[in-house]
Amino acid sequence: MxxxxxxxxxxxxxxxxxxxxxxxxxxxxxxxxxxxxxxxxxxxQPGQVNNPNAIPPFAPYRARHVTADLITRGRARFSSQYPYLRAIEQRFGVEPQIMMAIYGHETSFGRVTxxxxxxxxxxxxxxxxxxxxxxxxxxxxxxxxxxxxxxxxxxxxxxxxxxGYPQFMPSVVLRLRTDGDANGTADIWNSELDALASIAAYLRDAGWKPNVHWGVPVRVPAGFNRSAVRSTLVAPRCPAVYARHSRWLSMREWRALGIVPTGRSLPDNEQASLIEPDGPDSTAYLTTVNYRAILDYNCSNFYALSVGLLGDAIAR
CATH class of the missing domain: 1.10.8.350 (Bacterial muramidase)
Structure with a gap:
C-alpha cells in the first residue's frame, strides 16, 4: 500500500x-x-502563499462580521433567553453577550455549521x-x-x-461540551443553550475573569509615544497576533498618557493593553485579560475585536 x-x-x-x-x-x-x-x-489560507506578512485593514472584516442582521437576531435571542443566559453567567462568570456574539460569529446563530x-x-x-x-x-x-x-x-x-453551534474541534467537544438546558445531555449540535454554556465553559477554561469587560474603544492623542508602551514579550502561541499589543498598564496609567475611552470605560485599576488594528490615526482599543480569552477561541485580533464589538451591539 x-x-x-x-x-x-x-x-x-x-x-x-x-x-x-x-x-x-x-x-x-x-x-x-x-x-x-x-x-x-x-x-x-492567508499566510500560506503570496505575502504571509501582509495585514489587511480591519474595517472590511468588521463590516462582514458585525452586521445589522447579526445584531438584530442576536438582540432577539439575548432578550428571549436572558434568564437562561444569566444562569450561565452565574455558573461560569462569562458575559452573556460575548457567548451570544461568538455563537453569531461562528455559525450565524446555527444557520451555517x-x-x-x-x-x-x-x-x-x-x-x-x-x-x-x-x-x-x-x-x-x-x-x-x-x-x-x-x-x-x-x-x-x-x-x-x-x-456544532460553537464550532468546537472534537477534542474540545470531549473536554468542554456542557449541558445548558438541564435536560441531562450536552448537545452542541441542536441545543442553543448547550452551545452557549459550552462557549462559556471554554472561555472560563481560557482564563476569563468575571465582572471584567473585554475592552473599550479609545482615542489616542496626536504625537503619542508608542515606543514607550511597546511590549518586549514574545508570546509562545500566535506571536504575530500578540506582537500587535502594547505592554500592560492600568487604566489610570493610560489616562495619564492621554488615552481616553470614547464611550464606556474600565475601572482605574484594571490592567489593559493597547491595540490599533489599522495603525495610528484610526480606531484603537484598550483590551483586558478577557480579550485574551477570546483570542484563545480564535487567535486573530480581527476575530476577537469583532466578537467584542458584536457583543456590545447585542447588549446595547
Missing part, C-alpha cells in the same frame, strides 16, 4: 493506542478517502502534513465521540474540522 491507503493504517494504529474501540475503527477507517477540496481550502464529514476532513488534513500531529489527535477525538454514542451523521462541520 502507498499514499493515503497506507496512511489509514497509521491512523488505525494511533486510534487503537488511544483506546478507541476496534468496532469504531473498522466502521470508519477502511472507508476513508482523501478530500481534495479540503486540501485546496487549507492551502488557500458546515456539511463536511469530520473523520474524512481530519484524516485528509493530517495526511497533508502541515499540522499532522494536531489533526491526528483531532481525528482520534472524533472517533472517541463515536464511541460515546454521537451518531456519525451528526459529526459534520467546517472544512477545518470544527463542529
Amino acid at each position: 502507498t499514499g493515503f491507503a497506507a496512511y489509514r493504517e497509521t491512523l488505525a494504529a494511533k486510534s487503537r493506542a488511544a483506546g478507541v474501540r476496534e468496532a469504531t475503527i473498522q466502521n470508519v477507517i477502511p472507508y476513508l478517502t482523501l478530500n481534495a477540496r479540503v486540501l485546496e481550502l487549507d492551502r488557500a 458546515g456539511g463536511f464529514d469530520l473523520p474524512q476532513v481530519l484524516a485528509s488534513l493530517a495526511y497533508e502534513g502541515r499540522r499532522r500531529s494536531f489533526f491526528e489527535d483531532e481525528f482520534v477525538a472524533s472517533l472517541k465521540l463515536l464511541d460515546q454514542g454521537v451518531p456519525r451523521g451528526r459529526l459534520k462541520g467546517s472544512w477545518a474540522g470544527a463542529t
Whole structure:
C-alpha cells in the first residue's frame, strides 16, 4: 500500500493506542478517502502563499462580521433567553453577550455549521502534513465521540474540522461540551443553550475573569509615544497576533498618557493593553485579560475585536 491507503493504517494504529474501540475503527477507517477540496481550502489560507506578512485593514472584516442582521437576531435571542443566559453567567462568570456574539460569529446563530464529514476532513488534513500531529489527535477525538454514542451523521462541520453551534474541534467537544438546558445531555449540535454554556465553559477554561469587560474603544492623542508602551514579550502561541499589543498598564496609567475611552470605560485599576488594528490615526482599543480569552477561541485580533464589538451591539 502507498499514499493515503497506507496512511489509514497509521491512523488505525494511533486510534487503537488511544483506546478507541476496534468496532469504531473498522466502521470508519477502511472507508476513508482523501478530500481534495479540503486540501485546496487549507492551502488557500492567508499566510500560506503570496505575502504571509501582509495585514489587511480591519474595517472590511468588521463590516462582514458585525452586521445589522447579526445584531438584530442576536438582540432577539439575548432578550428571549436572558434568564437562561444569566444562569450561565452565574455558573461560569462569562458575559452573556460575548457567548451570544461568538455563537453569531461562528455559525450565524446555527444557520451555517458546515456539511463536511469530520473523520474524512481530519484524516485528509493530517495526511497533508502541515499540522499532522494536531489533526491526528483531532481525528482520534472524533472517533472517541463515536464511541460515546454521537451518531456519525451528526459529526459534520467546517472544512477545518470544527463542529456544532460553537464550532468546537472534537477534542474540545470531549473536554468542554456542557449541558445548558438541564435536560441531562450536552448537545452542541441542536441545543442553543448547550452551545452557549459550552462557549462559556471554554472561555472560563481560557482564563476569563468575571465582572471584567473585554475592552473599550479609545482615542489616542496626536504625537503619542508608542515606543514607550511597546511590549518586549514574545508570546509562545500566535506571536504575530500578540506582537500587535502594547505592554500592560492600568487604566489610570493610560489616562495619564492621554488615552481616553470614547464611550464606556474600565475601572482605574484594571490592567489593559493597547491595540490599533489599522495603525495610528484610526480606531484603537484598550483590551483586558478577557480579550485574551477570546483570542484563545480564535487567535486573530480581527476575530476577537469583532466578537467584542458584536457583543456590545447585542447588549446595547
